[in-house]
Amino acid sequence: MQEIRFVGRVVVVTGAGAGLGRAYALLFASRGASVVVNDLGSNRHGDGSSSKSADTVVQEIRRNGGKAVANYDSVLDGAKIIKTAIDAFGRIDVVVNNAGILRDVSFAKMTDAQWDIIHDVHLKGAMKTTQAAWPYFIKQNYGRVIFTSSNSGVYGNFGQSNYSSAKLGLVGLANTLAIEGERKNIYTNVIVPTAGSRLTEDIIPPDFFEQLKPELIAPVVFWLCHEDCTENGSIIEAALGWAGKCHIIRSSGCVLRQNLSDDLTPENVRENWSKVIDMTSAKRLTSIQEATGELLGILENMKSGAPSKEVDHVMRSTYNNRDIILYALGVGATVQEPTDIRYLYENADEFAVLPTFYVLFGPVGCMNSSILQDALPFTQVNPTQILHGEQYLEVFKQLPTEATVETRFKVQDILDKETGAVVLVQHDTYDVANEEKLSTGQISIFIVGIGGFKGKRTSTFTIPIVNPPTRNPDVTVTQQTSVDQAALYRLSGDLNPLHIDPNVAAMAGFERPILHGLCSLGFSTRHVLQTYAAGDPRLFKSIKVRFAKPVLPGQTLRTDMWRNGNRIHFQTSVLGTEKPVVTGAYIDLLEVKMGVPRANPCSGKTDLQSDAIFAAISEQVKQNQDQAKKVNAVFLYNITIDGKQLSEWTLDLKNGEVHKGKPKSGKADATLTVEDKDMVEIALGKLNPQLAFMRGKLKITGNIMLTQKLKSLMETSKAKL
DSSP states (O other), rough: OOOOOTTTTTEETTTTTTTHHHHHHHHHHHOOOEEEEOOOOTTTTOOOOHHHHHHHHHHHHHHHOEEEEOOOOOOOOOHHHHHHHHHHHOOEEEEEEEEOOOBBBBBBOOOHHHHHHHHHHIIIIIHHHHHHHHHHHHHOOOEEEEEEEEEHHHHHHBBHHHHHHHHHHHHHHHHHHHHHGGGEEEEEEEEEEOOOOTTTTTSOOOHEEEEEEGGGTTHHHHHHTTTTOOOOOOOEEEETTEEEEEEOBBBOOOOOSSSSSOOOOOOOHHHHHHHOOOTOOOOOOOHHHHHHHHHHHHHHHHHHHHHOOOOOEEEEEOOOOOHHHHHHTTTOOTSSGGHHHHHOOTSSSHHHOOOOGGGHHHHHHEEEEEEEEHHHHTSOOOOOGGEEEEEEEEOSSSSOOSSEEEEEEEEEEEEOOSEEEEEEEEEEETTTTTTEEEEEEEEEEEEEEESOOOOOSSTTTTOOOOOOOSSSEEEEEEEEEOHHHHHHHHHHHHOOOTTHHHHHHHHOOOSSSOOOOOHHHHHHHHHHHHSSTTTTTEEEEEEEEEOOBBBTTTOOOEEEEETTTEEEEEEEEEEOOOEEEEEEEEESSSSOOOOOOOOTTTTTOOOHHHHHHHHHHHHHHHHHHHHHHHOOEEEEEEEEEEEEEEEEEEEEEETTEEESSSOSOOOSSSSEEEEEHHHHHTTTTOOOOOHHHHTTSSSEOGGGGGGGGHHOOOOHHTTOO
């Protein structure tokens, strides 16, 4: 892997005498950057000053062969800090605003001085330092800025009203600078670190403090500042070697009056308040223009008297391994393709759901409910005039291989296309067992012949298609469909007779029944995952497609693919006619993984270290049946190696038994996912389970509190190991 370097770049890090700032300065310098180490040398309350902190870091960098100079100015004198960079190195490329102090006090006792000094250092100081660098960034058409926010700013914290408001103020500043600087290749981002520092050394518990190493934050900031990183205007939270992007989101809200002539009363607000605060269909708005555009859309609906979009329907479904295998066969999965066996054999080590299985819930729910008719009360919706135009699906985790799920539908918008209406329907699917959101999707439905109601023609809710690059495809995969493909696919729930009945097909103008568009989508998804994910469905994030032309069962599909980072553009055509049937399509992957997957995914590997743990637990349960049954709960352990699930164990403490595999009846009260080696460490008492949970090494779904009852069982089993 090629090392990322910063040769020729000049970086200013404020508050770099210790903690996070020191870690940043050392990493930048080690990768070739010239660093200005700024530190006033005060304590965490901002009292005192000393040149020692900055000098010590500079000396360390120089001893290691790096380039650095010290600066001891306050960040309120940001121009002096930037002048140090220009005088010493002749340019400035990156400003990492890291300096900070604390003056914690409850809001009731807050003085003006305690408020002002925090805002001066955190907000105004960061502004002054960045402002001094800005003209150089503009002139050289390059710059990177990091602002340091805090969990207190994002989530709030008692006794930190001064600190939290300044920290969230930095987010607002970053949002605007990201917009103003983008055209000049100046990118501004916010880091929300959780790390041990002078500010937190006697606040955070010692064992937790030890794990919050600044060196685990520094690489994230380093990448955000590199010329190859195009992230801009983002909030990135980081801790413990983990990082995630944060968004401020808005609910879909509720139209509290339908026409401009209607009055709005407090009673209207009260009656609709549950819809106003309903976050199940929340979305992120990326600009003031987009937020305003939605309001203008609402205004246009009020003017035209267009139908209301606030229509909700719910569909509950239960599926098991048979259903997901049937779906996989319906979209062309075959035992001749090694990566497909995980979709076809329930005992495969990596048995999994093909992610597009969850796309089924969209059209099936629309067909089996009155959602379209309710959304368009001014006309009679004819089912034969309904066309599936576009589809989007995003999954949020590895999908369960059996579950009862609830899909909630919401009409997002209704567009007037003159020759017909387009209805945008969002479908969110949740696991009923734990209310966990598994996927979200959007189906674009075109209804022929009911346009002309003077509605709007575009929507901010539309998830756009993206055309592929103009170059030749990077990879092409072909696969012939079966003449029985539509007959097989419809068994997954889409029972439209257009796909099986020759008479209905003829009435619709087709020579014979056609293949479902979502079936073609499934073929293409498999081809992309085979090529760019080594067949691993866990790398799938989202898909967007437009259906252009029908496919006849028996025809051969050709999937052309173009890679652009983690986005794989694709277009699916019928071989021979060369007519595109799926266009403007892409799949976003969490990671691209090229290469040959495991040769034998059904190895049935059982020689795991944790097997001995469960054997000892089983013996304890047999010997202490009464004590075990007092727990009165069922626990399912998913044991993994390098993130791949290789074994399952059930602790059925309702019936006093332990066995390999899933619960024999019903569902587990709690499911624990843990690496094989970590399970051993926990059982031997070398790894605290609470700490493992906080580190993300132990993942728990279901009734988390019940797992506390396992402590005594683990302790008594430890003696057997």
